[in-house]
Amino acid sequence: MNPRTSSLNRKRIGWGELFWSYLGLTLLSLVVVFPILVLLSASLKPAGDVFEYPPRLWPRTFSLENYQGALEKAPLLRYLWNTLLVSVGVTLGQLVTSALAAFSFARLNFPAKRALFVAVLATYMVPWELTLIPNYLTISNFKLLDSYWGLVLPFLAGAFGIFLLRQSFMQIAEEYFDAAKMDGATPLQQLRYVALPLARPAIASLALLTFLNTWNMYLWPLIVTNEPTWRTAQIGLRFFLVDQEGSNYGFVAAGAILVLAPTLIAFVLLERAFVRGISLGGVKG
Known part of the structure; x- marks a missing residue:
């Protein structure tokens, strides 16, 4: 300026x-x-x-005795590793499914496209708690309790990610796609070489939001993990430090800082792209 x-x-x-x-x-x-x-x-x-x-x-x-004590009292490193794997898996899954669906809704023509998009948005208005029991029964029937798949599968697609990336793809000038079509690019190639590079801020925003939401999940990991080795950091912090060492607030504080630190680091690194992506995603309907 x-x-x-x-x-x-x-x-x-x-x-x-x-x-x-x-x-x-x-x-x-x-x-x-x-x-x-x-x-x-x-x-x-x-x-x-x-x-x-x-x-x-x-x-x-x-x-640093509180950090040493927290790591000795509870296998927090194992819980943090579980949470990291689940968060990264859900984030990658949402990026892939959201990008494919959003590009279809933004740039392809097929029957009932608008009706299908409205149906996808309608799922975003359904409280997640209403789907808790059906999701649990599905995961249980597939024998996926106490597993990474059980923690990840219900969250590999979401209406918010589809909406955000669709809005971003619609901001891209039509001339870019016309040039790609003249060069013989298929829809997937247009997505890979045109849409995704030009929508990096929105992709970063979606990645950050998904990672933070998954990292801080509590209810779903609580009901699908019974074995301590499969618990995520929030559940481990609750069961081992708050229950067993509830009177030692130094241990609890150290454990909470260890759980909180990765989300703060992720937000600081992607904050600028996050704000830009959110602001660009709501311009065109």
């Missing part, structure tokens, strides 16, 4: 409005970040200082 244009916009908005806007955003940021800072501080304090009075946000002495 031209610095002169930016300066004119700033004057047009008014310094007072900018000040109050930034102040409000700063306060909202503190509200969001403060609980995480308290959790991080508790995880780095020695056991006797977690409930010290007066309370201190900054530990007097830093200690």
Whole structure:
């Protein structure tokens, strides 16, 4: 942006409005970040200082004994590995199915296309809890309880991903696809070499949202995993640290930070693409 244009916009908005806007955003940021800072501080304090009075946000002495104790008390590394595999599997599956379906709805012509798209969107309005029992019975009948497949299969396709990528594909100029057709590109080649490269922000947004939602899933892993070795991080944290070490809040805080860290890292790395993809995805109907 031209610095002169930016300066004119700033004057047009008014310094007072900018000040109050930034102040409000700063306060909202503190509200969001403060609980995480308290959790991080508790995880780095020695056991006797977690409930010290007066309370201190900054530990007097830093200690990693809570992390060591949490890893010794519960197989958190195994739980984190399970969660990572499930999250990556669901994310890749949603990207593949959403891209194929979205490209079909955006660029191909076939009978009842609009009606089918409306039907797909209608599934997004159905509360997920209503499908919990049918999904569980299906997974149980296929003998997939206590397995990665049982954790992943019900979430390999979703209406939101199809809608988001369809909107993004419809923003791409028709000339790109016309040029690809003149070169003899098939629909799959158009998807691979034209649509996907030009829709990277939307793909990154879908990947981030899917990864975060899957990483933080609690109810589904709770009901389909009975053996401790198949549990995800949230379930393991609940059963082993909260139940067995509930009085040791330092262990619980350290375990929670270990579970929370990958999602924070993923969001920081993809935040810009996420915002751009969401903003581009809702322009054209």
